[in-house]
Amino acid sequence: MTDQQAIELIEKEFKVKTLGVTEQYLEIHSPIYTDNKLKVDRIDRDTKGEFLIAYLPVLEERFYFAVYINTKTNEGTGVGTEAFHRVYFRATSETLSADELKAMTSLTPTEFWNKGDLRKSGKSHHTFSHFEILPNPEPDEFEDKLKKLLDLLEQDKDGIRRLVDKANGYIQVAMDIHNGNGMIGGHNIDTDDIKRMNDLGLSINFDLYVGGKSFKD
Structure with missing residues (x-):
C-alpha cells in the first residue's frame, strides 16, 4: 500500500464512517484539510505485523488522530488518538x-x-x-x-x-x-x-x- 492509497482510504473512512469510533471522534474533533486534501503528518510503517499507523493533526489541538490500517487486506481497522x-x-x-x-x-x-x-x-x-x-x-x-x-x-x-x-x-x-x-x-x-x-x-x-x-x- 502506497502513502497515497492509505490517505485515500482514510478520507473515505472519514466520509462514510464505517467504524463506529470514527463518528464518535469526528463528533468532537476535526482533522485538518489543506486545499481540500486531508493533512497527514506521518505514516508509520515501523510496526510489527501487517499494518501501518497514519497520524493526522487535530484542528486546534496538539494530539493526533491515529488511524490503523491492515496492509494485507487494505482495510481500516481502528481510529483513535495518539498523544503529542x-x-x-x-x-x-x-x-x-x-x-x-x-x-x-x-x-x-x-x-x-x-x-x-x-x-x-x-x-x-x-x-x-x-x-x-x-x-x-x-x-x-x-x-x-x-x-x-x-x-x-x-x-x-x-x-x-x-x-x-x-x-x-x-x-x-x-x-x-x-x-x-x-x-x-x-x-x-x-x-x-x-x-x-x-x-x-x-x-x-x-x-x-x-x-x-x-x-x-
Whole structure:
C-alpha cells in the first residue's frame, strides 16, 4: 500500500464512517484539510505485523488522530488518538556554559542556550545553561520514541554519563493527551529500556497535559 492509497482510504473512512469510533471522534474533533486534501503528518510503517499507523493533526489541538490500517487486506481497522510526545535528553547547569556542556559529548544538541541568554519571549533571561537532544520530533508512540532516543545516546555512553554526573542529565517526557473519556491511559517502559537507562545513569521525568473535548453521551 502506497502513502497515497492509505490517505485515500482514510478520507473515505472519514466520509462514510464505517467504524463506529470514527463518528464518535469526528463528533468532537476535526482533522485538518489543506486545499481540500486531508493533512497527514506521518505514516508509520515501523510496526510489527501487517499494518501501518497514519497520524493526522487535530484542528486546534496538539494530539493526533491515529488511524490503523491492515496492509494485507487494505482495510481500516481502528481510529483513535495518539498523544503529542516529546521524549528528549536534557542537561542543565547554573555554572557551566553551553559550550562546556557540548564539549562533554560527541553528540550534537538539538537545542542549547547559555545562562543569561534572552528567552524566546524576549521578556526575561535564562537562569541556567541548557543542552537538549530530541532525535525524533515526528508523531510516534512513546515506547518507540524512548527506544530511538536511547539508540542515539548509546552512541556516546561516556559523554552522556559525564552530562549526567556534571550537569544533571536526564530524560524528559512531555505528553499532550486527549481526555476524551477521563481515562488517559498509561505507557510502558520495558525491562530492556530500564536496563539501558540504568547503564547510562539516567532518570526519567514525565509531564502530562490533557486537553480536547470529551466524548458525547
